[in-house]
Amino acid sequence: xxxxxxxxxxxxxxxxxxxxxxxxxxxxxxxxxxxxxxxxxxxxxxxxxxxxxxxxxxxxxxxxxxxxxxxxxxxxxxxxxxxxxxxxxxxxxxxxxxxxxxxxxxxxxxxxxxxxxxxxxxxxxxxxxxxxxxxxxxxxxxxxxxxxxxxxxxxxxxxxxxxxxxxxxxxxxxxxxxxxxxxxxxxxxxxxxxxxxxxxxxxxxxxxxxxxxxxxxxxxxxxxxxxxxxxxxxxxxxxxxxxxxxx
Numbered sequence: 001x002x003x004x005x006x007x008x009x010x011x012x013x014x015x016x017x018x019x020x021x022x023x024x025x026x027x028x029x030x031x032x033x034x035x036x037x038x039x040x041x042x043x044x045x046x047x048x049x050x051x052x053x054x055x056x057x058x059x060x061x062x063x064x065x066x067x068x069x070x071x072x073x074x075x076x077x078x079x080x081x082x083x084x085x086x087x088x089x090x091x092x093x094x095x096x097x098x099x100x101x102x103x104x105x106x107x108x109x110x111x112x113x114x115x116x117x118x119x120x121x122x123x124x125x126x127x128x129x130x131x132x133x134x135x136x137x138x139x140x141x142x143x144x145x146x147x148x149x150x151x152x153x154x155x156x157x158x159x160x161x162x163x164x165x166x167x168x169x170x171x172x173x174x175x176x177x178x179x180x181x182x183x184x185x186x187x188x189x190x191x192x193x194x195x196x197x198x199x200x201x202x203x204x205x206x207x208x209x210x211x212x213x214x215x216x217x218x219x220x221x222x223x224x225x226x227x228x229x230x231x232x233x234x235x236x237x238x239x240x241x242x243x244x245x246x247x
Contacts, residue, residue: 001156002032003149004082004109006070008049009142010035013112016146025159034074038062041069050115059116067111067122074109082107084128085148086118087141091130094148096174098131102148103155110148112141174227176220178211210236 005013013035018026025031042049043065050060075081083105092098102108111118111127123130133144153159181192195207213236216223224237 001030001103001105001153002034002082002107004034004036004074004107005112005142005145006036006038006067006074006109007112007140007142007145008038008114009112009140010037012142013146016142017149021159022150022153025153025156028158030156030158031153036070036074038066038070041066041073043069053116057116061116062113062118064119064122064125067118068125071109071111071122071126078107080107082109084109084111084126085145086111086123086127086130087113087132087144088117088130089132089135089137091132093135094131094133094144094151096151099148099151100155102152108149108152110141110145112145114140174223175212176216176223178208178215209233213237214240 003017007013014033017023017033022031026033039047039049043063049066050062053059053061071084083102085102085108087110131144131148133147138144181196185192185197193207195203198204209232213233216227217237217240227233229237
């Protein structure tokens with residue numbers, strides 16, 4: 001997987017991405033990161049990439065030409081047009097399903113805006129999809145890009161040390177992850193659930209699945225509508241509903 005990021009703050013992207021799991025994956029050649037400083041493509045002597053908005057209003061707008069030239073430099077280097085994602089609160093809300101879709105791509109290009117946004121004309125010209133990580137406003141697109149890159153990277157083969165990790169992460173099967181425990185067996189009077197100490201793998205897996213269903217039902221019931229549920233799962237959920245009636 002090759003990530004390309006058009007940004008005014010390339011060091012922010014590199015510092016955030018080239019650490020921990022993703023950093024090790026870059027060292028192994030499983031991922032690559034190219035940051036392109038939009039300011040390097042400024043078309044004025046003062047090296048500026050923003051200007052006042054037509055029609056008035058607060059703030060500044062990033063100009064179309066520097067963004068286009070930065071995008072063009074990546075296209076020329078690759079010899080093809082990568083999928084371009086513009087980080088925007090107006091876009092499709094990012095989720096695990098979208099992460100899985102994006103993980104199928106060979107190259108992803110992230111466009112990170114600042115100020116009051118980017119000239120609409122260049123967005124119409126180069127952007128394939130606008131993506132949001134939630135209904136709130138951030139200073140720029142760098143943090144959303146890092147969030148998406150991290151989520152997608154986990155789905156690339158070989159990136160995670162344990163291949164099961166991605167399979168059992170929260171939102172696999174559209175369910176939240178089961179509770180996790182580690183040593184010591186008893187911490188400040190709180191004990192690890194006995195089933196996890198039993199050594200009976202089938203019972204452990206059954207408990208984990210039920211805990212995942214229970215946690216999803218309690219915290220994110222909306223996810224159950226699209227969850228991949230077996231007959232056993234549905235039976236367990238019906239049992240919970242019956243139990244609630246008698247409480």
